[in-house]
Amino acid sequence: MDGQTPGGSDALQLKVLSFNIQAGARTGRYHQYLTRSWQHVLPAGKQRQLAGIAELARGYDLVGLQEADSGSLRSGFLDQAEWLAEAAGFPHYTHVANRQLGRLASSGNSLLSRLPPLAAENHALPGLKGRGVLLVRFGEGAGVLHVAIAHLALTAVARRRQFDFLCELLIGRGRVVLMGDFNCTPAAPEFREFLGRSGLNVTNAAATPTFPSWRPRREIDHMLISPGIEVLDFRILAAADSDHLPVAAELRLPLTA
Numbered sequence: 001m002d003g004q005t006p007g008g009s010d011a012l013q014l015k016v017l018s019f020n021i022q023a024g025a026r027t028g029r030y031h032q033y034l035t036r037s038w039q040h041v042l043p044a045g046k047q048r049q050l051a052g053i054a055e056l057a058r059g060y061d062l063v064g065l066q067e068a069d070s071g072s073l074r075s076g077f078l079d080q081a082e083w084l085a086e087a088a089g090f091p092h093y094t095h096v097a098n099r100q101l102g103r104l105a106s107s108g109n110s111l112l113s114r115l116p117p118l119a120a121e122n123h124a125l126p127g128l129k130g131r132g133v134l135l136v137r138f139g140e141g142a143g144v145l146h147v148a149i150a151h152l153a154l155t156a157v158a159r160r161r162q163f164d165f166l167c168e169l170l171i172g173r174g175r176v177v178l179m180g181d182f183n184c185t186p187a188a189p190e191f192r193e194f195l196g197r198s199g200l201n202v203t204n205a206a207a208t209p210t211f212p213s214w215r216p217r218r219e220i221d222h223m224l225i226s227p228g229i230e231v232l233d234f235r236i237l238a239a240a241d242s243d244h245l246p247v248a249a250e251l252r253l254p255l256t257a
Helices: 046-057 080-088 156-170 189-198
Strands: 002-004 010-020 062-068 092-101 105-113 119-124 132-138 145-151 175-181 221-225 230-236 247-254
Touching (some): 010 046, 062 080, 062 145, 062 175, 080 092, 080 105, 156 175, 156 189
Parallel strands (some): 010 062
Antiparallel strands (some): 010 247, 062 105, 092 105, 119 132, 230 247
16 A cells, blocks of 8 residues: 555555455366366365465455355355455455355355455345445545445346446445446446446456456456546456456545545
């Protein structure tokens, strides 16, 4: 983090990462969704995958995770967000489970942070139970920043309702960073409508696919920002610890709105 810009004006520079970690499972081909289906109920191999994710996360100030397990059989009853925060040296983390299948599996959104959060809230998204958005607030007054992590539905009908919900949730909150697995590209009608209504901007100037990680074809993992936040750098990272590739950006925020 850098609270001073080269020009001398006060600003905060943040390195931000968003990653669907597939609960620590590794998928390298479509057929492995079947041949490695045991990964969704058994913990074997996940600790090694988490170690790689922790190594990646160390270089960032804010890390938004999707599909993190909060402590079930498939994770060896390990709270993955808590483990990653400790392993990567983050003093703060927030996690909410949106989908809980008894003791077999759980899945939710998390935020690892080097900044102290002042408040956090979780909202269930419209549609089938199990999708949510985690909203975390940093700072107060004119310098407030809201960071949201979301994992949207697979169908366009459900996503449209979820984008409507996100509009109502985020409009009027000042500076916002929204990131996550949207399960659609910016060309999708519901995504285009959301951008127009919310006023948020995509950080990626050139379309870059993020899914599947072994042969990316679809741009479905995104980071959106409100006007006034400057993108200094954006990249898709070649991490093979999930079926998604992580997206990363370096952002510059004036210390006053």
